[in-house]
Each structure stands twice: as C-alpha cells, then as structure tokens.
Amino acid sequence: MIILAATPIGNLGDASRRLVEVLGDASVVAAEDTRVAQRLLAGLGVANRPRLIPLHDHNERDRAAELVELARDGDVVVLSDAGMPTVSDPGFHLVEAAAAAGVGVTALPGPSAVLTALAVSGLPTDRFTFEGFLPRKPGERASALSALAGERRTMVFFESPNRLAASLHAMADAFGGDRRAVVCRELTKLFEEVRRGPLDELAGWADQGVRGEIAVVVAGAPVRAADPAAALDQVLALVASGTRLKDAAAEVAEATGLGRRDLYQAALDSRR
Incomplete structure (x- = not known):
C-alpha cells in the first residue's frame, strides 16, 4: 500500500517509533527531496538504504501511476521534507490515483505544523480552517483575503519569511489592523518563537525581517451585533x-x- 509518513517539522526527537521501524523495512521511498530523505535516515540511525524516488510538485502527476503499480507489489513510503505529506506538500495526486486504482492508503500520524501552531496560538481551537500559502501576487492575495474577511473560524496560514511582512499588511487591510494574530516561527527548533499581537503590530515587527519556517494563526471574524x-x-x-x-x-x-x-x-x- 501507500504509506504517508509524517516526519519531524524540526526536532528529530519527535520522530515516532513506527516511523523508524517503517523506514527500516522500506524498500521504496517516494520523497519530496531525496537529499532530505537521506539526511533523515542518517539522523534517525536507520541503516536501511531503500530505493529513493523523487516525488515533488513538478513530477507528481507523471510519477503517480508508476508508484501506484509499485504499491501493488509492496509498500511505498511517502515522505515530505517535514510534516504530513499531502498537506501543502506533495502526495495528494498520488493518493487520488491510488484510491481510483483500488490500492490501499494509510498514514503514520506525527508532527504537524498546522496543529502545533494552532495549539500554541492561544486562539480558539474548537473550529479552524487551514488556508495554506497565500498567492504570491498582491492582487490575488488581496482577493483571497477579502473572501475570508467574514470567516468566523480561526485561520491557519503558511508563509515564507520573505513574504511574511507583505502578507501581514494585506491581512491587516482585509481583516482590520486590530484583529488578533500569532506568528509561529521555527516551531520545535532551537530558536522557536511565538509572537502574539494585533495584525498591525505584527506587520510592523515583520518589516524588520524574519527568518525561518513560518505559520500564521489569525482569529476569526468577531460576531457582529445583529439587528x-x-x-x-x-x-x-x-x-x-x-x-x-x-x-x-x-x-x-x-x-x-x-x-x-x-x-x-x-x-x-x-x-x-
């Protein structure tokens, strides 16, 4: 079957025992970046050297059929660079193809930047929506945020450090500068930082430059007094x-x- 394996988002100590066991037995691993996969195997002390097949955004549709056929004869382990495959990472088209072909799919649960950021944010967790990465172009980004202006659930976004300031300013324009938000940087890593505040304040902070892997959690729209x-x-x-x-x-x-x-x-x- 296809095995979607969650990998640490920063701290190797978060790797599950099942992940180490599965990688130790794997004969085929489809990896977002084979170099990252090799470092993971070495870091976890896995002596096994499985066949590594690149599976990334640019080749996933072409590789899906091949991997599905391999999975008919034995397990194919799928790894993204960090976290759970398919969640803002390659794997969705492969799972779609496997389901259509009647090939089993399972997952090894584990670290998730989405849930980790949500948990530490201090914002409501009972209902939330994951919006992934915002569009790069300013106009498209503004349109996407405008459509979310009335969203009542807590929202989780991923963002690159280079675009963080622009995205926070765009959020302040769309949601209001006083909307509560949290920037989570380098989660589970040595220089982890969780910065809370209104969007205007966070945008000003980000203007000074931010480094690392970023998740942004934004409070949902407040309930307006109805007539x-x-x-x-x-x-x-x-x-x-x-x-x-x-x-x-x-x-x-x-x-x-x-x-x-x-x-x-x-x-x-x-x-x-």
Missing part, C-alpha cells in the same frame, strides 16, 4: 422565494448569531 428586525426581513424574504420557514430561520440564525427559535416565532407572529 433583529433586519434578520426577520431576511427570513421572510427567503420564505417568499420558496424556502421553508424552518430552513430560512436556521440559515439566518447561523449568519447572524440570533436564536433560530426566536426568528421562527417572530416570522409566525408577523403573519398574524
């Missing part, structure tokens, strides 16, 4: 367009934070 009369009008408009009253009340309640039952009853009363 009950306007919300009732929305419910009635939905009903007039053919939506059931129960569904209309639920939809507007979700959008406004008002009580579903209160909106439902108000709509019934308005008909009398």
Whole structure:
C-alpha cells in the first residue's frame, strides 16, 4: 500500500517509533527531496538504504501511476521534507490515483505544523480552517483575503519569511489592523518563537525581517451585533422565494448569531 509518513517539522526527537521501524523495512521511498530523505535516515540511525524516488510538485502527476503499480507489489513510503505529506506538500495526486486504482492508503500520524501552531496560538481551537500559502501576487492575495474577511473560524496560514511582512499588511487591510494574530516561527527548533499581537503590530515587527519556517494563526471574524428586525426581513424574504420557514430561520440564525427559535416565532407572529 501507500504509506504517508509524517516526519519531524524540526526536532528529530519527535520522530515516532513506527516511523523508524517503517523506514527500516522500506524498500521504496517516494520523497519530496531525496537529499532530505537521506539526511533523515542518517539522523534517525536507520541503516536501511531503500530505493529513493523523487516525488515533488513538478513530477507528481507523471510519477503517480508508476508508484501506484509499485504499491501493488509492496509498500511505498511517502515522505515530505517535514510534516504530513499531502498537506501543502506533495502526495495528494498520488493518493487520488491510488484510491481510483483500488490500492490501499494509510498514514503514520506525527508532527504537524498546522496543529502545533494552532495549539500554541492561544486562539480558539474548537473550529479552524487551514488556508495554506497565500498567492504570491498582491492582487490575488488581496482577493483571497477579502473572501475570508467574514470567516468566523480561526485561520491557519503558511508563509515564507520573505513574504511574511507583505502578507501581514494585506491581512491587516482585509481583516482590520486590530484583529488578533500569532506568528509561529521555527516551531520545535532551537530558536522557536511565538509572537502574539494585533495584525498591525505584527506587520510592523515583520518589516524588520524574519527568518525561518513560518505559520500564521489569525482569529476569526468577531460576531457582529445583529439587528433583529433586519434578520426577520431576511427570513421572510427567503420564505417568499420558496424556502421553508424552518430552513430560512436556521440559515439566518447561523449568519447572524440570533436564536433560530426566536426568528421562527417572530416570522409566525408577523403573519398574524
């Protein structure tokens, strides 16, 4: 089968015992960077020297069929440079091809920059969304952030140190400079840093230059005080367009934070 193996995001001590065992038995390893994979094997003290096949953004679609066929005869271990393959890293198209071909896929859970950043951020963790890397071009980045301006869940982004300041300024423009955020730098490494503050303040800090691997966690949009009369009008408009009253009340309640039952009853009363 295909084995997606999570690798340390910084500290080699975070490697699981299962990872060491699987790499010790592996005959084929598909790696985002074979040089990084060789250093990982050496760092973990794995004497095994499996066949290493490059699997990165530029060749994954071409290599997927070959790796799926190899996985019919034996396990193929998939490694990204750090963390879990497929999460902002190669592996998705391979898993897609394996699922279509009826080849099994499993995962060795382990370190995740997304969950680590979220956990240490101090921002709500009950509901969150992972947005990966923002577009490089300013216009596309602004559009992407504008679409997220009303997102109520905590948001997690990856960013390169060279673009961090520009992205934080763009977030401040889209979300408001006072929106709470956290920049997590070099997680699990010697110079780990977790810096919290409003977006305006973090953008000014990043203007001075930042190095290392970066994850940014941003608080979701605050709940705005809703106007009950306007919300009732929305419910009635939905009903007039053919939506059931129960569904209309639920939809507007979700959008406004008002009580579903209160909106439902108000709509019934308005008909009398």
